[in-house]
Amino acid sequence: GLEYGYVLSPDYDESVVAYAPEVTYYDGWFYLCESQAGTGHYFFRSRSPEGPFVPYTGNVGESIDGSFFIDDDGKAYFLRAKAETIRIRRFNDDFTLSNDAFDIDNTSMGGWTEGPYVLKRNGIYYLTFTGVHVGSPGYKVGYSYLQDSDTVFNRYGYTRAENILMNTNEEWHTLGHSSTTMGPDMDSHYIAYHSRTSGVWGRHFNLSRLLFNGPEMTVDRPSLTDTLVPKMPAFYSHDPLNDMDFAGEFLLTAQKPLKTFTAEWNFIGNPKLVFGYEDSANYYVIDTDGLNLKIVKVSNNISSVVKAIKLDHQYDMTALHTIRLSHRDGNVNITFDNMEKIRNLALDIPLGKIGYKGDSYEKHFTAFSNVAQGLSDQEYAKQKTLYANAYDENVSRLNASSLVSINGDTEDENYNGKNNSYKLQLSGEEYATYKILATNTDTYQITMRVDNASLGKKIALKIDNETPLEFVIPYVDTNAAFINVYLGNIDLVKGIHYLSVLNRENTAFSRIDFIPTAKQETVYEN
Incomplete structure (x- = not known):
């Protein structure tokens, strides 16, 4: 870790009482x-x-x-608080502020709004913000999302979504001013935020898991205790020259990633980054000089270019840079310094090691994990929220059933879905199974978000290998496209379980929540 001490000299008057410092990295400079x-x-x-x-x-x-925020095209932006909204301003190339700025619509907490942060994931911008007063126990975090835009710099395109963090308990309240980070497995995401405890001075650091269903985003059981530790990569090294194996002109991991994987290389100089390495005559390589980036396939010692692109400008290759590659189901995404440069490239990578070729550049932190493109959300033991798309593929039976992209007329007053999120349409004798974690032995209330056509229909839930519990989804006389319904209660023993949703009458749902509840006993009096 970093040595203790000041990174910014207290001799600078402007550093005294520094509110909310934040750091980013861009082309050799930390700002x-x-x-x-x-x-x-x-x-x-x-x-x-x-x-x-x-x-x-x-x-x-x-x-x-x-x-x-640095967008995928290399353009940088500055966001900040502004009364009842968030304001965004573009940086010049020298990281001084330009005059190009505006307030972003639909980014208000209904009063003073502050603490903005942007995450871009799968082409969707998630802008979190907080309010309305840091002295209030009800201080909270909400978000808006932006789809179908090639830039974050969009004034009118954001949709206000739900608040995702709030708690007023005396032991743990004032949850706010968040930022978002990728997990160590390079696929999951976490939200970092502060809290207060009544009678205790100061604010405290918290980290909770985020889950996604298209533009939908939630914090899975934010809590002061019993939060799962983030998973590390299957392999990682800060010293690849000593932790990886030399094989002629190659430096390689001893292990191969699985078929679904994410790999990351950090380097100084013009690298040749190896993946899918079967032997010295058969492998793939990413080659970049800071302006051009290409993927090359080597088959029986014959090279062919799979994909070649130009980056947005000439990057300084005497500085540290990062390239990350994710592969799942024959689909490849590549980021350069966290900017996505290649998306949805059809490329079926064979099982093979990752590493480096040649020695004319510096090799730094290197890692791979066996998750990619949202698989970590499916493998993670959910503690509160099950999005329809987060089922475990290995223990579900979904041949005739399908994930259906939700798309409706946003001008229709009865339409309350989030376009490009997913519902699971069950069919036949099929089921979706979700990995869950009961933090305590307790009775849990089950709520579901179902489509209108599912109202009044039967469905069943099964815990592990127990007998299925049959339920009828309550019927509500409404024209709303989606409805949150209380389904019933289930008893869970503390620990990991598999919760299966079994089809009975072709129901469809987008979300399930399970929350500890007081067990009510009916008492009769004469």
């Missing part, structure tokens, strides 16, 4: 922003995350709670 006691932002930069960071601007104003 830091902070608002001195809420009086406007200063920007600093350093060649190292350990500093020293030095100022390169004066006070540029822009309120508080600044946050960076």
Whole structure:
């Protein structure tokens, strides 16, 4: 870890009482922003995350709670609080602020709104924000999402979604000012946020798992205790020269990733990044000079270009860079410094090692995991929320059933779905099985979000190999496209279980929640 000490010298007056500092990395520089006691932002930069960071601007104003976002095209943006909304401003190429800015519609908590952060995942922008007062136990996090846009810089395209973090318990409240990070497995995502405890000074750090169903995003059982530790990669090394194996001009992992995998390479110089390595005559390589990037297939020592692209500008290859590749079901995505440059490339990668070819560049952190493109959400033991798309493929039977993309007329007052999220349409004698974790032995209330056609129909739930429990989905006289219904209660013993949803009458659902509830006993009196 980093040595203890200041990354920004206290000799700089503008660093005193630094509100909400944030750091990003771009092409050799670490950039830091902070608002001195809420009086406007200063920007600093350093060649190292350990500093020293030095100022390169004066006070540029822009309120508080600044946050960076770098889009896939390499353009950088600055977001910050603005009264009852979030404001976004474009950076110039030298990371000074341009005059191109606006307030983003549909990004309000209904009062003072602050703490913005943008995550881009699978082409969807998720903008989280917080409000309305940091001194209130009801301080909370909400989000808006943006689809079908090639830029985050979109004023009118965001849709306001639900609030995803709030708790007013005396022991744990004031949940807010979040940011989002990728998990160590390079596929999962987590939300980091602060909390308060009544009678205890200061704010405390929290980390909770995020789950996704298209534009839908939720925090899975945010809690002060019993949160699952993030999974590490199957292989990782900060010292690949000593932890990986030399084989002629190759440096390779001892193990092969599984068919579904995510791999990451960090390097300085012009690399040749190897994956799908079967032998020295059969492998794939990613080759980049910082302006051009190409995937090359080597088959029986004959090279052919699979895909070649130009990056958005010439990157400084004397600086550290990262390339990440994910592969699932013959589909490949590639990011360069967390900017997605190749998406949905049809390429069926054979089982093979990852590594490097040649020695004319520096090799740094290297890793692979056996999850990719959302598989970690399916394998994760959910503690509260089951999205329809998060079933375990290995223990489900879904041949005639299908995940259906939800698409409706957003102008219709009865339509309350989120377009491009998914519902699971069950059919035949089939079932979807979800991995869950009961944090305590208790009675759990089951709620489902079903489509209108499923109202009044039968469905069954089964815990592990127990006898199925039969339920009737309550009928509600409504024209709404989707309805949240209380299905019933189930008893769970603390630990990992498999919850199966069994078809009975061709029902469809998009979400299930299981929450501990007081067990009610009926008492009769004469």
